Amino acid sequence: MPAVDEAVRTAAVLAVVMGLVAALAALLRGGGPGGAMAVLLDFLVAAGLLRLSLAQTWTAIAVAALTIVIRKVVVAALSLRTPPPAPRLTCLTRRAPEA
Amino acid sequence: MLDLLPEETLREVVDLLVRLVEAAGATVIFVGAAAAFVRFLLVAARRSGANGFIAVRLFLGRFLALGLEFQLAGDVLRTAISPSFTQIGQLAAIAAIRTALNFFLSREIEREGRTVAEAAPRPVPGAGGG
Incomplete structure (x- = not known):
């Protein structure tokens, strides 16, 4: 059904555009470069999944798979580089009672 | 022989x-991406x-996982009517990609x-009770 295929293709393009705008918003409003990249890659994975539903040849399947793998690897690398949140040390830094 | 369910009908x-x-x-x-x-x-x-931003990424991830489950269900259905080895191979490749992605x-x-739950403020013990 060409109409359905065209709708899915348009949805994939829209997902890419939304990802770009959301990543820009994250970058400008305190998400940080890593966070913005992760947001963009999540939307690109969504677009890749939409395109994968149209894949009918080996080449199309391989391209979709490679794209998704590369994006997931980049997201994983970004999350490894992000340091874990520092523990709260309020109970350890309590001041001694003054004499 | 009476053909109750012709193969062509089943295929359609x-x-x-x-x-x-x-x-x-x-x-x-797509709806998940738009809502996110x-x-x-x-x-x-x-x-x-x-x-x-992490909380919204979590929200989007849940929609992606749900969409993948639907697409995997479609793959399973398609195995019923894939006649050639090439089609079955392509189906297996797509199902493998989707399953791996769903897992990750x-x-x-x-x-x-867990990150979002740790960052959320914890309720004060005894404050919620009547």
């Missing part, structure tokens, strides 16, 4: 079901910080869910 019915299920999966993914986009903009407008998405959702 399954093909229609596959299309419906895959369309549902694609719809879930709106929430991203709201979080950016409120300046909720990095944790706000679930792990990511679990990890980021």
